[in-house]
Amino acid sequence: MRTIEAPARPAAPQTRASIGELHDFLKAHPEIEAFDLILIDPNGIPRGKTVRRHEIEGIYETGRNLPGSILGLDVTGEDVDETGLVWSDGDADRCAWPIPGTLAPALWTDPPRGQFRVALHEMDGRPVEADPRHVLQRRIDALAEKGYRAVAAFELEFYLVDMAEGDSVPQPARLPLTGARPDGTHVYGIEELDRLEPFSRDLYRAAAAQGLPVETLISEYAPGQFELTLHHRDAMQAAEDLVALKHLLRGVARRHGMQACFMAKPFADRAGSGMHMHASLCDMDGRNLFADRDGLLAPPLLSAIGGLLDALPESMLVMAPHNNSWRRFSAQSYAPTTPNWGINNRGVAVRVPAGAPGGRHLEQRMAGVDANPFLVAAVTLAAMARGIAAERDPGLPADGDGSAAGDAPPLPRNWTEAIEAAQGSSFLKDALGETMHRVLLAIKRSEAARFAAYVSPLDYRLYLGTV
CATH class of the missing domain: 3.30.590.10 (Glutamine synthetase/guanido kinase, catalytic domain)
Known part of the structure; x- marks a missing residue:
């Protein structure tokens, strides 16, 4: 039987939010039972998931895996494989870590929810270069x-x-x-x-x-x-x-x-x-x-x-x-x-x-x-x-x-x-950065091709009975 190395446990980046920040929030907001985990994609669109209160401490301690392809989506949410973030790497997971200072109540929800934003990191803790937040940090x-x-x-x-x-x-x-x-x-x-x-x-x-x-x-x-x-x-x-x-x-x-x-x-x-x-x-x-x-x-x-x-x-x-x-x-x-x-x-x-x-x-x-x-x-x-x-x-x-x-x-x-x-x-x-430059261009070329192929109501109004 050959020997195959198991996936490594995600390494925590130094920039992650502290567990103390989470504990203070949970103590102040016992009524909140669900939290929106939010990642901002290259189009500026929030992506993520809603997690329950009992899950939140584990996310602050060890992160939460998300597919890297989230950063390779077009404006409609479709994969853009040319970004290099989808099938060329097997739609591999990266690790999302909470960003300090972003944990907050969403007062407009009923029942009330919490929310926090995350930054995506490689499993060894390095920033994922297609994450817009890391681009600005650079x-x-x-x-x-x-x-x-x-x-x-x-x-x-x-x-x-x-x-x-x-x-x-x-x-x-x-x-x-x-x-x-x-x-x-x-x-x-x-x-x-x-x-x-x-x-x-x-x-x-x-x-x-x-x-x-x-x-x-x-x-x-x-x-x-x-x-x-x-x-x-x-x-x-x-x-x-x-x-x-x-x-x-x-x-x-x-x-x-x-x-x-x-x-x-x-x-x-x-x-x-x-x-x-x-x-x-x-x-x-x-x-x-x-x-x-x-x-x-x-x-x-x-x-x-x-x-x-x-x-x-x-x-x-x-x-x-x-x-x-x-x-x-x-x-x-x-x-x-x-x-x-x-x-x-x-x-x-x-x-x-x-x-x-x-x-x-x-x-x-x-x-x-x-x-x-x-x-x-x-x-x-x-x-x-x-x-x-x-x-x-x-x-x-x-x-x-x-x-x-x-x-x-x-x-x-x-x-x-x-x-x-x-x-x-x-x-x-x-x-x-070279990675975001490639990802952004791939997404925009894909969106432009889709837009150019769309037959709009104006097309029908101008051409249907005239040409």
Whole structure:
């Protein structure tokens, strides 16, 4: 009989959540009997399972095996074998370990459930390089080696929609307080926010229970469109906050008879939804390297902007990852169409907001709300670091209409061109890592092929009786 080595017990990574964190939570929440285990895939979609209370301690002690193919799924949940994560390795398990600080109650569920997010590791404890969280951690570690710490915050634009009887497409949702369907563009409207009660009350309560630093709620530039801001934190925590907030919004909206919509462009004739990332770099003592210097913008800030502008054309697949993402970009729409920058100008790709000189930062405005915040942050930080290292001059800021074409290389015009630009990008391969670069391209090529093969209702309307 031949000798065959048995599978090794998973090695615990140093970054896993502590068992003490779990025990404190269980003591504080004896009523919670089930927990959602959540892994974020390359599309930013939460995947996982619901486990019972008696299982949870074992997960914190020894991890929970999950198939690595979860990170090789397309947006519909179908396997993409070209990722190398499905049949080429036998759909092998990896080990999921709880992430510190993510264990929280989900107040919108009845009966109440807990939830926690996990990161996927190889059985020897190494990070699985197709896990988006590890991609961002790699960029954060690279910055730390240079003496930098990234601070960031995301803005989240979204629609609240429902399906009116007889309609095949969603409509702006009837607001909970009045039952009326929003009509007209009431940007910054206070009455619109008042009519959103009691949804907004439950939103803030649920966010507080999860430790999410949710701040301002705004009525945005279309009926049923809103924006939430998050307080700035370390870059990893900022991305964690964003994925947690999207999940929370879906749950709270559902309990109020609505659906939180995170499509970049759900309505052809209305504003699209972005996911703007505010970012700065500090030294290890917490000093903002982007703070103004004698009334002038700091050289590191200008160089970071230059790096971002250089990287945008080849990074657009991360910023606009779906076919629908590309419907968001049009002139004078608050969605940038040119890789340019400006000061206190919302028509540009990279904006320097007005504000206190000591808190100066940049705002990357390209990403849609449908993008994966871990990958958006990873690419943004990598581009900023490259620009600083090269002391890249971004040129003069755009003045006035930021959508006017400038001297910068053009952005891809559509999803297909974005895929091709990403394919040939050595920058993107380095920023994401070779594995994630391969996985993301395989997923996007598969999705694009499926989309191209679909015969839509518009096809029939245009061609059925005419050609």
